[in-house]
Amino acid sequence: MNSEPVIFLTNDDSYLSKGFRAAVALASEFGHVIAIAPDRVQSGMSQAITINSPLFMREVQRDDKVEIYAFSGTPVDCAKIAFDHIFRSRKVDLVLSGINHGSNAAVNVMYSGTMGAAIEGSFYGVPSIGLSLDDHDPDADFDGAVKYGREIIAKVLAAAEKLPRPLCLNVNVPRCEAKDIQGIRMCRQTRGFWREEFYARKDPHGRDYYWLTGAFQNMEPDAEDTDEWALSHRYVAVVPVQVDMTDYRMLSEMRDIIK
Amino acid sequence: MNSEPVIFLTNDDSYLSKGFRAAVALASEFGHVIAIAPDRVQSGMSQAITINSPLFMREVQRDDKVEIYAFSGTPVDCAKIAFDHIFRSRKVDLVLSGINHGSNAAVNVMYSGTMGAAIEGSFYGVPSIGLSLDDHDPDADFDGAVKYGREIIAKVLAAAEKLPRPLCLNVNVPRCEAKDIQGIRMCRQTRGFWREEFYARKDPHGRDYYWLTGAFQNMEPDAEDTDEWALSHRYVAVVPVQVDMTDYRMLSEMRDIIK
Numbered sequence: 001m002n003s004e005p006v007i008f009l010t011n012d013d014s015y016l017s018k019g020f021r022a023a024v025a026l027a028s029e030f031g032h033v034i035a036i037a038p039d040r041v042q043s044g045m046s047q048a049i050t051i052n053s054p055l056f057m058r059e060v061q062r063d064d065k066v067e068i069y070a071f072s073g074t075p076v077d078c079a080k081i082a083f084d085h086i087f088r089s090r091k092v093d094l095v096l097s098g099i100n101h102g103s104n105a106a107v108n109v110m111y112s113g114t115m116g117a118a119i120e121g122s123f124y125g126v127p128s129i130g131l132s133l134d135d136h137d138p139d140a141d142f143d144g145a146v147k148y149g150r151e152i153i154a155k156v157l158a159a160a161e162k163l164p165r166p167l168c169l170n171v172n173v174p175r176c177e178a179k180d181i182q183g184i185r186m187c188r189q190t191r192g193f194w195r196e197e198f199y200a201r202k203d204p205h206g207r208d209y210y211w212l213t214g215a216f217q218n219m220e221p222d223a224e225d226t227d228e229w230a231l232s233h234r235y236v237a238v239v240p241v242q243v244d245m246t247d248y249r250m251l252s253e254m255r256d257i258i259k
Numbered sequence: 260m261n262s263e264p265v266i267f268l269t270n271d272d273s274y275l276s277k278g279f280r281a282a283v284a285l286a287s288e289f290g291h292v293i294a295i296a297p298d299r300v301q302s303g304m305s306q307a308i309t310i311n312s313p314l315f316m317r318e319v320q321r322d323d324k325v326e327i328y329a330f331s332g333t334p335v336d337c338a339k340i341a342f343d344h345i346f347r348s349r350k351v352d353l354v355l356s357g358i359n360h361g362s363n364a365a366v367n368v369m370y371s372g373t374m375g376a377a378i379e380g381s382f383y384g385v386p387s388i389g390l391s392l393d394d395h396d397p398d399a400d401f402d403g404a405v406k407y408g409r410e411i412i413a414k415v416l417a418a419a420e421k422l423p424r425p426l427c428l429n430v431n432v433p434r435c436e437a438k439d440i441q442g443i444r445m446c447r448q449t450r451g452f453w454r455e456e457f458y459a460r461k462d463p464h465g466r467d468y469y470w471l472t473g474a475f476q477n478m479e480p481d482a483e484d485t486d487e488w489a490l491s492h493r494y495v496a497v498v499p500v501q502v503d504m505t506d507y508r509m510l511s512e513m514r515d516i517i518k
Contacts, residue, residue: 046305046335047369054460054468073471076305076370081469084455109504110306110378111335119369123452152517159516167509186514188505193382196343209313210340212332238517240509245368246447250426250499255445257418258411258497 005031005093005157008121010078011100012042012113015060015070019099019133022142026149027096028065030157036078036086038113039070043102045113047120048074055081075117083124094157095121099145100132105172105227105237106190106216115170119241122168127156130168130241134231135175144178148236152184168241172227174234185235190226191219264290264352264416267380269337270359271301271372274319274329278358278392281401285408286355287324289416295337295345297372298329302361304372306379307333314340334376342383353416354380358404359391364431364486364496365449365475374429378500381427386415389427389500393490394434403437407495411443427500431486433493444494449485450478 007027011020015037027033036057050073061068071078075097083092097118104112118130129152133145152171156163170189174181196214203209218228227237266286270279274296286292295316309332320327330337334356342351356377363371377389388411392404411430415422429448433440455473462468477487486496 041311044308044310046307046375048305048307048372049303049370050471051303052300054462054470056466056468077471080453080455080471080473081457084473085457085459085469107502110502111308113307116305155516163512163516164509168506169513184518186510186517188507188510189503191503194339196339198340198344200344203313207315209315210344211313212309212336212339214339214343238513239504240506240513241504242506242509243366243369243504244448244450245498245500245502245504247427247499247501248447250423250501251445251447253422254428254497254499257414257422258445259443 007033007094008092009035009096010037010117012075014038019101023099033066035068036071036082042113045074047116075113076120079117079120092126095128098131102136103134103172104132122166125165128168131171133173144181145173147178170239170241172237174231182234185230187227187230187237190228266292266353267351268294268355269296269376271334273297278360282358285405292325294327295330295341301372304333306375334372335379338376338379351385354387357390361395362393362431363391381425384424387427390430392432403440404432406437429498429500431496433490441493444489446486446489446496449487451476
């Protein structure tokens with residue numbers, strides 16, 4: 001690259017999260033950072049978009065290296081306004097979404113606002129990385145995520161010109177000290193789903209309320225090529241993500257039944 | 260089936276929409292309907308879940324054939340509370356999500372709350388159908404969607420025992436009179452994405468605001484096996500949907516680069 005790389009940064013925990021601050025510092029090692037991040041927590045917002053209300057943006061920080069804007073939309077709205085309104089023809093070299101407080105391995109890729117934004121960013125032909133740490137603590141230790149995030153960003157930027165598009169990586173880092181991480185593994189998405197337990201109580205006015213909580217059910221805990229296996233064995237799990245959700249195996253079977 | 264089938268119904272346009280009412284009537288032709296639907300419009304909510312706030316439910320209608328509850332959560336929250344709290348061990352024979360006002364073909368499957376709920380429902384081992392009409396009009400004509408929805412529901416229920424799980428169908432119906440629909444086609448998801456134009460104005464207080472609007476870019480308009488092609492040629496498009504988003508072609512290529 002001749003000019004300084006431009007990195008677009010977003011997340012779903014808002015521009016106020018510790019993981020976001022870690023990502024700003026990490027991304028600015030590689031070039032000029034333009035961040036548009038939610039102005040409040042947008043965890044679990046998936047690929048959601050805001051159709052029925054106007055959105056507002058305000059500048060939070062602006063200096064030679066870093067521009068940060070807080071946006072009232074979802075993570076995907078942040079990516080959309082970045083590419084379709086702010087950047088337009090300006091060249092962007094990398095999308096980084098995170099660093100998320102909490103794993104986005106397995107089917108979490110579908111619920112995650114962090115991955116929603118990373119996927120959306122990849123639609124614009126820019127290599128995109130969703131970076132998540134398997135720790136929901138607001139004060140989590142991001143040293144391992146920064147260390148391995150740095151290695152992966154460097155490799156993706158170096159190989160960017162020869163890599164096909166769209167390119168989106170779901171990177172999940174185990175919760176342990178950086179020195180205890182065993183390395184990086186390319187993985188496939190683990191099969192599994194969440195089973196919820198609704199915390200059901202009465203509010204101060206006597207109305208029933210429900211609060212979502214649950215546990216991930218891993219359908220293949222012993223499969224060594226999956227992202228959950230890698231995380232639980234202290235590897236950084238990297239899954240390349242694509243968005244064709246067609247179930248090709250079912251296509252011919254259903255053809256016999258439907259018509 | 261020995262006892263009357265139970266159909267779980269939800270959507271993303273809320274229990275007040277015309278499409279939902281059409282779905283209640285359609286589903287009740289097949290058995291007992293239990294509907295838990297959003298209490299307000301939740302279009303574009305994708306696979307979003309509500310993590311950080313309590314949720315409220317209220318009964319809207321209850322008679323021998325139909326129970327309807329309005330829920331304050333997202334479409335996926337509706338499916339989760341249905342299966343993990345309301346039904347639990349009760350047998351459910353079909354999930355129906357819709358009838359949506361607007362197409363969920365192509366990449367819309369990812370943004371759609373209707374499809375989010377249909378996908379979530381399929382995780383519980385129940386055949387699941389997301390049914391959408393390619394017409395956003397609140398007063399749209401659902402005759403064609405009801406006619407072909409009826410045919411597809413009947414075929415899925417009849418074949419349910421021998422069909423593999425999870426089973427989720429994304430059914431999109433063209434906007435035309437029912438008599439002009441050419442039939443049903445099993446399809447794959449069209450490649451393409453949205454390009455947005457943000458409607459940018461000033462609010463009454465002088466602040467800039469942005470409002471999302473855009474157009475779908477079809478990357479393969481001539482591919483006759485795609486859902487967009489089917490819709491534009493007045494066929495009902497049926498895509499079987501799965502949730503492994505791993506890009507298997509990229510897996511080995513990235514292995515050379517990342518490690």
